[in-house]
Amino acid sequence: MSRKYYITTPIYYVNDKPHIGHAYTTVAADVLARWHRHRGDEVFFLTGTDEHGAKVAESAVEAGQEPQEFVNEVAKLFRIAWKNLNIKYDNFIRTTSPEHHRAVGVFINKLKASNSIYEDKYEGLYCVGCEKFITEKELVEGKCPVHNKKPKKIKEKNYFFKLTDYIEQVKELIVSGKMKILPEERKKEVLGLFEQGMEDFSVSREKVKWGIPLPFDKKQNIYVWVEALQNYISGIGYGEPSEKFSKWWPADCHIMAKDILKFHAIYWPALLLAVGEPLPKEQFIHGFFTIDGKKMSKSLGNVINPNDLVNQYGSDATRYLLLSQFPFGQDGDVKKSLFDEKYNSDLANGLGNLVSRTANLMEKNDVGIDTAQQPISNDKVDIINKQIEHYRFDEALKGIYGIISQANKYLDEQAPWKHTPDDKEKTTIVLQNVSDWIKTIAELIYPFMPITSRRISQQFAGPSVKKEDGLFPRLSDK
């Protein structure tokens, strides 16, 4: 049965070039999207970029560009990175696009109409040099660290959202599991946040210039976070006359990293409740990387560019390496040396070599494919599919590797290379068994490694099989 499946990544803030963290989230979402498509579901996969806010405006100034010009360039970098990683999204939503502006306008007006917005004063420390509010924590000896000046305590008019009106309802939906927060630890974390208490938050800014104007008070811009969350609906046609929005909403899954948990698990549902839209069904929060045991940061210079990985390993292998390292949902450490190791052991020695030796044996012994054979379905395949469905990508990949091992072992036991011409029938059975497994493996790896999957499927489509170039050339040891 075909079902609709709407999955999203967060929209990435264009203040930063794409890095391995963005790639991780996006690849995971792409795997789920491909998995659902592959089993016949109707899928919409949304990603995009978050392009407003003071930081972006500052960066544009530094780059000597107009904000729009600046964000156009960075957004393009994301598109290129996703193309390199073979990400197949259905829409790339940008918050500076007309459709986003329109959707946000409609949404904010609805919020206003629902009496969830009120006017109040926002008080904070404001640095004139930075042209923005800064927090107590950022201060160094009571001064702005950038401009070495004391910030002024000022008040500005802001519009606030009555979060507190919806907090109990959101909490209940999370506790009852009507809106799933996964993994379980994150759910606990969110429930912990409720215990700490929540206050209404401001949805507009007077000082921040680069943004979407508030429809009912053009002197204010909508606070970037409030506006950014709406990408999930603007990306599927919210506020447009078409049927598109009602077809896809609510989202089946929001994927994100743990830093933005609160916005997604609490603020976003509350905003949706206020305007009477249904809530996302599921939100999955994954962990952070450290690189060689250290926090990834620009100042340490250890940020990994996904394009570099693709250049070195290819898109399929990069996707595999990202998701096979550690359980999705936990923090993990990324080691450059481990990438090489895993590439060689799993992909070159494992999958690549199995395909290579099998194809070679089939060609030499003139054994073809039994095209009547249906794809194998057994417990192992079922388990692996379940694991993908439950975001256990590392386990699923391990399971696939298990089938590869099994095939290798079987080949060694049967040793068809020792067969004489009289054993032709036996040889045929053995090699066709292995080729059936290989075809099954090709099916299973499709969401993770679509290109390799296709290559294998084509090579083993029959009637005859020929040896081809290796799928994953071994990296020379250094």
Next chain:
RNA sequence: CGCGGGGUGGAGCAAUUGGAAGCUCGCAAGGCUCAUAACCUUGAGGUUGCCGGUUCGAGUCCGGCCCCCGCAACCA
């Protein structure tokens, strides 16, 4: 006592409701030779952060302590 996560053989991770500490890589020895110096078998290596408790039995429950990471109201 702010909240949450984590500390398991050299590395990365697993262990349904407490019940013989597993997996992958790496390492060592042996086998095989169809294959990308690959594949197969066997082996070495852990008193599961520390201390105490409950139990016939705890990595798994309880108490205390140490260390690491993220969040802590606008920072995306």
